[in-house]
Amino acid sequence: MFMQANIIGCLTLLVTLGTAFKEHPHFCIETEPLLLSHIDRHVVIPSEKDLQCHIKATTLTQNEKAVLVDTLCADHGSTTVKRDNHHFLRLHNGELRGRGAQSEVCANGANSVLAWVPYDMVLRNYAAELNPKERLTYIAKATNVEREKTELCHFPHTDLVNAVTDNLFTCVVMIFGDNFYGLEDNINVLVELEPLMYHLRNITYLPWRNVSNSYKMHLGDSVLRNPSGERKPIYGSLNYEFVEKILVNMTSVYQDKKLARLPLLFEHRSSVLELDSDGVGGLDVAEKAYFGRSMDPRSEVKVQVIGQWVDQHREFGADIYEYYGHGLRRYRQPLAGAQLTFVRIDNTEPAFMAPESNNLAKASLFRDHKTDKLKEDPSGNFTEWENAQEEDFDEDEPGFYGWFVVISLLLALAVILGIYLVVRTHSRRNKQRQMYDLANTNVAPPA
Structure with a gap:
């Protein structure tokens, strides 16, 4: 009963950890931008992926980031651009988490993960969450196929919250302000994607290991049989499963104060485990225990396989990646001197019962x-x-x-x-010979 309760508790922990985080099912991140030559006005039949992606964000290329910084932050001889403070939206797992200002892009050199979201998707999913009384402008880019060019522009906050969908909508070009784009053109709004968690990759463990033994656990039962007529060694095996628990010292991971305290993704046993904010995770492990003994002819013996829980304290280094969802990750910085503890079953051993011989x-x-x-x-x-x-x-x-x-x-x-x-025959002959000799002794001697 104790063993079953322990296994059920471990499996419950694993299920809880597995459902701790779920990526937004209708939010997609694209890393390859749509080229100008691929944008056309003909009717395109949406694919199954497009139907599932209600919100699609396409990350900026390095060239686009350079143009963005140059347009927003460089001195183009106009004081108007310097006085402007355009904004962008912040998304976390497809949800609106606030807004950022133009000055933030200039301060970090557009080092964050920036992306474009089509205007109609922003209108459907985020406009209702904004305050209609605010007087802001948002950074966007407009693509016109007929003029074969794409330019950075901005549009008013009121057009977004009031759901302007006619020719009154305009996207004004950033620098000169003499070009205007309407909804009939391809308008994409600038957004910043926030990381969901950190991914610890390329993990290397130090050679030392501190091990502390815990209690023993009954893993399963088996039987060894020797049906032959001679004594010989018999071998067997037993498959068993357990939940390996991982405890990462979060203080040793977040040594750098610049790192936000996000949940962790941890690579272990060719899998990626999700750890909660306390650094706790688990993995369902299947192992096989081998055992054997020399057995008498035509005999069998029952076996109980027992394993010992151990705590293995280790120190490791890794590369920290920022994970944004849907497989998108970006290298952040190296990590050294982090600590963790594996709670696993080790040192399995068989316990043989009294043999039952069939003589x-x-x-x-x-x-x-x-x-x-x-x-x-x-x-x-x-x-x-x-x-x-x-x-x-x-x-x-x-x-x-x-x-x-x-x-x-x-x-x-x-x-x-x-x-x-x-x-007997030989004895009879001897007896007759004796009688003959005796008869000869009675004869009178000659005169």
Whole structure:
């Protein structure tokens, strides 16, 4: 009961950790931008992926980031751009998490993960969450196929919250402000993607390991059988499963104060585990235990396999990546001197029960038992162990050896009888010779 309760508790922990985070099912991140030559005005049949992606963000290329910084932050001889403070939206797992200002892009050199989201998607999913009374402008880019060019522009906050979808909507070009784009053009709004968690990759462990043993656990039962007629070693194996628990020291990971305290993704046993904010995670592990012993002929022994829980304290280094969802990750910085603890089963050992021998004295009983089974089941389907027993018993039935013993006894009896007859005949002859000699002694001596 204790073992079952322990396993159920570990599996509950694993299920809880597995459902701690779920990526937004209708939010997609694209890393390849749409080229100007691919944008056309003909009707395009949406693919299944487009139907599932209600919100699609396409990350900026390095060239686009350079143009963005140059347009927003460089001195182009106009004081208007410097006074402007355009904004962008912040998204976390597809959800609106606030807004950022133009000055932030200039301060970090657009080092964050910036992306474009089509205006109609922003209008459907985020406009209702904004305050209509605010007087802001948002950074966007407009693409016109007929003029074969794409330019950075900005549009008013009121057009977004009021859901302007006619020709009144305009996107004004950033620098000169003499070009205007409407909704009939391809408008994309600038957004910043926030990381969901950190991904620890390329993990390397230090050679030292501190191990502390815990209690022992019953892993399963098995049976070793030796159906042959000679003593020999018999081997077996047992499959067992357990939940390996991982405890990462979060203080040792967040040594750099610049790192936000996000959940962790941890690479272990060719899998990526999700750890919660306390650094706790688990993995369902399947192992196999091997055991064996030398056994008497036609014997079997029951086996209980026992494993010991151990705590392995280790120190490791890794590369920290920022994970944004849907497989998008970006290298952040290296990590050294982090600590963790593995709670796993180690040092498995068999516990053999008292052997139950099937010796020759029980052979007839087993044959009668098999005959009864044959009456019940005419198909004659038996286990490999029973068949092996029957074969061994057939080998032990009287054959040439019995006749050899009988013939040997008869020959020995004949030899003894022959010796007896020879001795008796020889004895009679000696007795007759003695009588003849005695008769000769009674004759008178010659005169």
